[in-house]
Amino acid sequence: MSAAMVRLENVSRRYGPVRAVEGLSLEVRRGEILALLGPSGCGKTTTLRLLAGFEPPDGGRIEISGRPVAAPGVFVPPERRRTGVVFQDYALFPHLTVRQNVAYGLGREKREARLEAVLRLARLEGLEERMPHELSGGQQQRVALARALAPEPAVVLLDEPFSNLDAALRARVRAEMRRILLAAGTTALFVTHDQEEALSLADRVAVMFEGRVVQSATPEELYERPADRRVAGFVGEANLLPGTAEGERALCALGEVPLREPARGGVELMLRPEQLALEPSPEGEAEVAEREFYGHDQLVRLRLPGGEGLQARLPGSIRLRPGERVRVRALSPAVAFPRPAH
Ligand SMILES: Nc1ncnc2c1ncn2[C@@H]1O[C@H](COP(=O)(O)OP(=O)(O)OP(=O)(O)O)[C@@H](O)[C@H]1O
Numbered sequence: 001m002s003a004a005m006v007r008l009e010n011v012s013r014r015y016g017p018v019r020a021v022e023g024l025s026l027e028v029r030r031g032e033i034l035a036l037l038g039p040s041g042c043g044k045t046t047t048l049r050l051l052a053g054f055e056p057p058d059g060g061r062i063e064i065s066g067r068p069v070a071a072p073g074v075f076v077p078p079e080r081r082r083t084g085v086v087f088q089d090y091a092l093f094p095h096l097t098v099r100q101n102v103a104y105g106l107g108r109e110k111r112e113a114r115l116e117a118v119l120r121l122a123r124l125e126g127l128e129e130r131m132p133h134e135l136s137g138g139q140q141q142r143v144a145l146a147r148a149l150a151p152e153p154a155v156v157l158l159d160e161p162f163s164n165l166d167a168a169l170r171a172r173v174r175a176e177m178r179r180i181l182l183a184a185g186t187t188a189l190f191v192t193h194d195q196e197e198a199l200s201l202a203d204r205v206a207v208m209f210e211g212r213v214v215q216s217a218t219p220e221e222l223y224e225r226p227a228d229r230r231v232a233g234f235v236g237e238a239n240l241l242p243g244t245a246e247g248e249r250a251l252c253a254l255g256e257v258p259l260r261e262p263a264r265g266g267v268e269l270m271l272r273p274e275q276l277a278l279e280p281s282p283e284g285e286a287e288v289a290e291r292e293f294y295g296h297d298q299l300v301r302l303r304l305p306g307g308e309g310l311q312a313r314l315p316g317s318i319r320l321r322p323g324e325r326v327r328v329r330a331l332s333p334a335v336a337f338p339r340p341a342h
Contacts, residue, residue, distance in 0.1 A: 003066070005030045005187040006051065006155050011060030011070075012211075013046050020046040022211035024060070028155065028189050033181055034216075035198035036191045038208035039234070044191035047208070048157050051189070052085050053078035065154040084148030086158040090140050092132040092147075099128040102146045114150060122146035122180055137165045138173045145177065149184050156181070158190035162197060174201050195235045199223065207231050223272075225260060229337050232270050239276070239310050243269045245336050253285065253304045258333040267336040273299065273313035277329045284325040286310065291320060302328065 006028035013021040021043040028034045036044050050057050053069060053076060062070040064083065069076040092101050102124070103115050119125060122142040132140055141161065148156050161177065162170045178201050181188050192198050198205045199219040206216040215227040226232035229240060243252030245263035250256070252269055259269075278286075278300065286302040289309070295316055302310040310328065320326065 003030055004028065004063075005065060006189065007061075007063040008047070008051070009061045009063075011047075011050060011057045011062060013043075013050055013055070013057050019211050021050065021057070024208075024212045026206055026213050026216065028187055029204075030187055031185060032203040033178065033188045033190070033201065035202035035205045036189060036208055036213075037195060037198040037205050037235075038193065040193055042208045043211045044193075044208060045159055048085075048159055048189070048191055051081075051155075052083050052157055053081050082151075082154040084151065084153035084156040086141075086144045086148050086156065086161055088159045088161075088163055090132075090144040090164070092140060092143055094132055097129050097131060098124055098135070098143050101132070101143055102150055104147060106150050114152075118146045118150045121149070121183055123176075138169055138176070141165070141173060141177070142180070145180060149180075149186060152186075154187065156186050156188045158188065160192055161190055162192075162194075170197075177201070199235065205235075207234060225335060226270070229268065229270065229340070232335070232337075237273050237311060237313075239271045239273065240337075241269045241271070241308065241310075242339065243267050243334075243336070250334065250336060253306060253308065254328050254330060255285075257330045259336050260333040261336065263336040266339040268339050269334040269336055271330055271334045273311040275330055275332050275334075276310065276312040277331050278302075278312055278314065278318070278320065278326040279329070280320065280324055281327045282325055284327040286326050286328050288320050288322050288324045288326060290322060302326065 004027040008024055008026045011021055011024045038044055049055050056075050057070055064081055068074050069081050102118055103111060106114055122145055124142060124146060162174060165173055204216060204218055205222050206213045215231050222235055226235060232238040241252045243250040245265060245267045247262045249258050250267060250269055257269060286304050288300060289303045290301040292299045298314055298316050300312045300314060300320055
């Protein structure tokens, strides 16, 4: 396993009575792209600012490349942390050309060779003499990324890097950014509130709620084995059903369902909509309530006899009508959470 390039240990930051970051611990490994994912106001931007050194933490320890940059009695200023920052609005210098923007912050000795390499890496050849206002949003973002990468930082920090781009452009720019970061071999941490962005771009995702990280995992692990119901609902759509676990399986309104991890007693079962298969049957336990057709697939809302709702994601070609009865089967094991206390 590669060493941690960035380490935050029990870091806190308050603004008056607001605990923006509270006991946060997190590691970013050398060469990985980590997404810090959480709802608005959970402290993502504050974490990024603490890492960049724009403000000091109230407590805890931050290390970059094995060196403490913030700890009791230690505070290394931003320009000596070896971090590159890509701001949400890119913050390009409007009166400087693309070349001058990227060259900013490069020492004179290394400048020419490194500048050409970074411009090529970020596919900015041919745009070097343009001014920022003469560029598209995606191109501006590549300039901001090139400027951050130019001094070969230990870690690149990106704040909501796609929020200024329209939806159609986002997926393409995302793949492009991943390609550039991988080619640069850099360690990167980006913050986002968009689960799709986090899952599709990052090697690992850290989910943050109320100032702390509650789970760090690969995108697949996070989606398939969320730590609790809140993470489950934040990283995707989650069906939650009460059940009784008996080791490797559980009993619930769908009958017997296999479990990912053995459990016993009262549990709450989590099944993703695409884990459910439906079969029309007059004796089926569920009734089709609604159907949303998307072409490539469809979302079918079901009602169980106890009144609980369920959602199933199915190929668009399967025809089901509201009012029809269906049998519901789990195609893969459910995750069992402890039953919430009422
Ligand atoms: N300079 C500040 N002064 C006072 N409160 C602040 C300051 N900066 C952030 N906060 C508060 O700290 C909390 C965390 O803010 P932060 O910007 O880190 O969240 P975020 O997860 O990045 O949210 P968003 O996705 O909306 O940008 C919020 O309640 C915010 O209002």
